[in-house]
Amino acid sequence: MDADALAHSAALSALIRSEIGAGSIGFERFMELALYAPGLGYYSAGARKFGAVGDFVTAPELGPAFARVLAHAFAPLLHALAEPTILELGGGSGALAAELLRALHAQGLKNVRYLLLDRSADLRARQAERLAPFDVQFVDAPPAAFDGIVLGNEIIDALPVSCFRIDSGDVVERAVGVDGDALCWRERPAPEALREAVRRIEHSIERSLPHGYRSEVLLSLPAFIRTIAAPLRHGAVVLIDYGYGRAEYYRPERNQGTLICHHRHRAHDDPFFLPGLNDISAFVDFTALAEALHAAGLELTAYDTQSGFLLHQDLPAIFAELSQLDDRHRLALTGALKRLMLPGEMGERFKVMIAARPETRGLERLALSGQRHLL
Ligand SMILES: C[S@@+](CC[C@H](N)C(=O)[O-])C[C@H]1O[C@@H](n2cnc3c(N)ncnc32)[C@H](O)[C@@H]1O
Secondary structure, X not given: OOHHHHHHXXXXXXHHHHHHOOOOEOHHHHHHHXXXXXXXXXXXXXXOOEOOXXXXXXXXXXXXXXXXXHHHHHHHHHHOOOXXXXXXXXXXXXXXXXXXXXXXXXXXXXXXXXXXXXXXXXXHHHHHHHOOOOOEEEEXXXXXXXXXXXXXXXXXXXXOXXXXXXXXXXXXXXXXXXXXXXXXXXXXXXXXXXXXXXXXXXXXXXXXXXXXXXXXXXXXXXXXXXXXXXXXXXXXXXXXXEEEOHHHHOOOOOOEOOOEEEEOOEEEOOOOOOOOOOEEEOOEEHHHHHHHHHHOOOEEEEEEEHHHHHHHOOHHHHOXXXXXXXXXXXXXXXXXXXXXXXXXXXXXXXXXXXXXXXXXXXOHHHOEOOOHHHO
């Protein structure tokens, strides 16, 4: 680890400790600062995050395969609109936007307006550099009204969650305190919103969570979905992420929650290890996501594993040129498809959820029931 990186982490840690003072802060506030504190948070500061030289690999970083399948799936809907827009949330390195625009152009969709909304100024600068050859607009908020697609790959898992533990039937908040120079877990009575959210989960899964059970909940999800869905007049919201339906998410055996941190391709569960140099995320409760999309006036059209979604598309047509590629390119493409689809890789853990504004046309490739019974 180089000295600059360690100094950066120490500066962020000091900032967080000064906010905590002698008390404690909720985990969602800690996660907010650790990931997004201006100039210091993991997503707001300079280091390379995505791909082989970063901390983790996301589907768009595996090459053009993922974007090409999405372009094929989106094409009928985009063709049906007079002025189609794609609003991508959390663009990462810009890889998905670049490949998606290339694939859409190849399908004759040259009139798509592409908007990128990312809260990280540092990533936005990198995206602008990579996407210079394309006509992409960088925005701070969704436009007032538009028709098309809201797209997010691994964005919901990056939203700050609240942590709790069940103590003899009561809900205790797992907050963050200071021990000497180190950040540590500090339990405190749960605020009413967290207590109520846990009670709603128990009501929904029709059982109480056992004593000692730890997990997390994304309290800001309904407001986030409302904000991104409200301006959509015709079209769909497409969110891809790792997670489960609620009964599976909060099953008794998953009693340590789903928080997961990444540093240099190693996954671990200590969110206080070198703040600012680690990604921190939580699995997505897809039942909560479906409820939030429904509350925003959208109708669920698809919920399936990533492999189920990809297999629903016409892969031989999308990759028709496979047999004409040279060995190196064919191996790269088939390797990427395998990683996207195999159960031990991204195929089963990742899910695709799609919800559309009623009366949207061109949804045939975006409608599949797959795993809806698990919501
Ligand atoms: C795990 S990365 C995924 C990046 C990219 N979609 C990919 O698949 O490679 C999460 C991204 O979401 C962005 N982000 C997090 N919260 C956001 C928010 N509220 N609005 C917009 N972007 C956000 C981060 O800055 C980062 O670019």
